[in-house]
Amino acid sequence: MAATRSKSIGGLLAAATASLLGQNAESAEVYGNNWSVDASYLSYSEEDRVDVESYMIDVRGDMSDRDSIKLGVVLDTMTGSTHTGAVQTSSVTTVTGTSGAGFTTSGEAKALAPFEDTRLAVDMAWTHDFWRTFRVRPNAYVSVESDYEALGGGITAEKDFFNKQTTLSLAFGGSTDKIAQLDGRTPVPGSDTADEDFAGEGRRETLDGVIGITHAVNPKTLMQLNLFYTVSEGYHTDPYKVVSVANENDIELTRIYESRPTERRRKGLFASLVHELRADRDTLALDYRYYTDGWGIDSHTVNLRYRYQLGSERFFLEPFGRYYRQTAADFYVRNLATGESVPRYVSADNRLARLRSTTYGMKLGVPLGQGGILKLRAFRFEQRMKNAVFGENNATAYQITYTKDFQ
Known part of the structure; x- marks a missing residue:
């Protein structure tokens, strides 16, 4: 009975997706058994800051012997409080706040x-094998919030060499974003908040490219290297962030809206090494990412994961850790001094400050039902910023994922 039900569900998913792509029901039935579904829930909570609840579902499967598809849906709900960029002033100032709400800041309000906001995102990727060693994967996505919209897509081409021991990949993508406060307006960058000088919604266009190589060094070791380059033009300013003008006693006298450059060029590399320590059991994975951009930010990221198999293939324990470090943007300031002229570009957003962060946690995989696996993940995030109003940010999170294979 269980096997019959799994086949039926897989067939229904395949048939539904096939109708979207204009394929016939007969093709869907043939490949209806080779499908998998991921359902996931994530809870992320910062100390006295942001709380996020995220619901995700991914559906993957074969449409034919040459075509496969992946569909994903994410729903996020975000609540809490966020730093505006202002100092912890002892004066009281009222400005337009995050998501359009008016708020009052003081020393007590920090x-x-x-x-609060909600985000809905949908993505889709379709892979077609033109022949045994060459495939193309177009993709598209859309993400909508109350004050932000993003629409994008791209295409990836992969070519295998040396009996599939080496794979070369080339990807191009683009996106267009709309940014505004809830009323559809954006403050003029660098303007005094008291002047209420607003313009229409902001728009940003982004193009990016990635070239990569994946190589199987031996049956137990896999290496990957990607080079990426991104250029974006348009509105990069956060319409809710401000910069305080304060005296030597850190008393805010006035505040302005931040102003960021209208162009950002980013480049870097990603390297990964995966090694099997024991046959069909334990795996060690090490990733490194270097990033630099035209704003003066350089960053280094190291990820380490160790998967230990506990008996069956689907029963595993995986401790992991991540270290991240970045320099500050050229135009980042904690605040402006009284009498100091307003620079063309300026921001007190602590995400642009010099910072470092560590993440550590554990992931557990437990077989559950025929073709199913339950994954439990918990982690701790700790961030430290230099020359910032709030010098630290800590968070805890856990995630529950259930994966079901229909074969």
């Missing part, structure tokens, strides 16, 4: 603004 320059935090309450907010």
